[in-house]
Amino acid sequence: MKYIIIGGDAAGMSAAMQIIRADESADVTTLEMGGIYSYAQCGLPYYIGGLTKSSDDLIARSRDTFDEEFGIDARVYHKVKAIDGEKKIVSGVNLKNGQSFELSYDKCLLATGAAPIIPPFDGADLEGIHTLKTIPDAEAIIEDMNENVSTVTIIGGGYIGLEVAENLVEKGKTVRVIDQAERLGSAYDKEISEQIEQEAKRHGVEIVTSESVDRFEGEDRVQSVVTNKGTYTTDMVIVAIGVKPNTSMIDSSHVHVADNGAIVVNAYMETNVPGLYAAGDCATQYHRIKQKNDYQPLGTHANKQGRIAGINMSGGSQPFQGIVGTSIMKFFDLTVGKTGLGEKEAEDLGIPWDSLSFEGHSHAGYYPENEALLLKILSHKETGHLLGLEAVGKTGIDKRIDVAATALYHKMTMADIENLDLSYAPPYNGVWDPIQQAARRMK
């Protein structure tokens, strides 16, 4: 059986490893347009900040390892330009020598990820304007961030923009974040994002909200960002306003895609074209609470979907169980997390909800290092089922988010959560976990 995998990172190589484990005679070719395989994009902000010393530390397995240890024909600089789903042929160009290639397959996986969005702003091609997606992107930022760069403007106050902001402050830069939304961290409810803004201000980050970028100005190099309301001098810009699925190689009149271009897959990671699969940031994810396909481009989903694609491509039958929308980030001294729906999402879906903001403590109040935390819990107004949890604080946030993510997966009600047998000793919790205290008040 001939397998072709397009994209050599999280989803693609998770699939490749499953295939070679399940099918000893598998003929696996992976086509990657970049020069690096299997690396952690999630670590890029910390590489820029200097916490992760070498980009090699971000690479899980090299191309040579896949090739020599696992017998995968792992090609670099091979950019796929088209897929003929009927003839089962993939074609493209070798970016190193300019030669075209054409390969046939029995099963093919699209694991091409997503690319940063840069709107066609005037001046977007000036020097000093960056995006962050790959190791070469991070290296370009580090190289560019010399002593002449003192002010950096980040466009976009989502998790990537915020993680980069923190790391640039750690590097001694003056950082400004511009977002067209009313607040930074607008994926969170207001109570939570207010704490993100306070933390940003506490660390000297300039916040510009409710302004949209119009253009960049400068001679050869960017010197200012012009919004609909003002002009901001800057030495460097990082654009982090979201990503778009890399799906230009498919013919969308044959392969079903969502409104944003993500490839629609079923639970087995199959597209509507026989033999063609998709996984990770280029594909949709079924959302268990929304009960429909969604698009949340995260490494957690890419690894799971890739693994499931590989299992099913090589003869297995395992459905992807879907996501509940869980994420977490560090922002200076805070951890901020979310699982399930926020108020606006519930509103947009027409789900009747109740919510509560609850101020609790990470562990027993009398034990040292006890920290305040804020939970925002959402439940179904009629059934009492948990709909979502957002949390912010200095410590203990990951634990509460993961309990809530588990509760969401198992469709638990407020009463179920109150009855959970959660661990307790003073250095770790109060006798009633803050989630249980919040759930009790919601009953």
Ligand SMILES: Cc1cc2nc3c(=O)[nH]c(=O)nc-3n(C[C@H](O)[C@H](O)[C@H](O)COP(=O)(O)OP(=O)(O)OC[C@H]3O[C@@H](n4cnc5c(N)ncnc54)[C@H](O)[C@@H]3O)c2cc1C
């Ligand atoms: C700065 C940053 C921080 C992040 N932090 C987190 C985090 O904390 N937690 C989390 O869950 N997620 C995080 N993510 C997201 C996570 O990294 C992605 O969701 C994940 O990498 C997606 O994996 P993927 O395999 O689907 O796509 P990618 O990792 O993007 O890999 C796709 C590969 O396909 C290749 N490709 C694309 N088009 C073609 C083509 N035409 N031909 C050949 N090859 C092609 C690309 O070169 C790329 O190597 C972060 C992302 C970034 C950028």
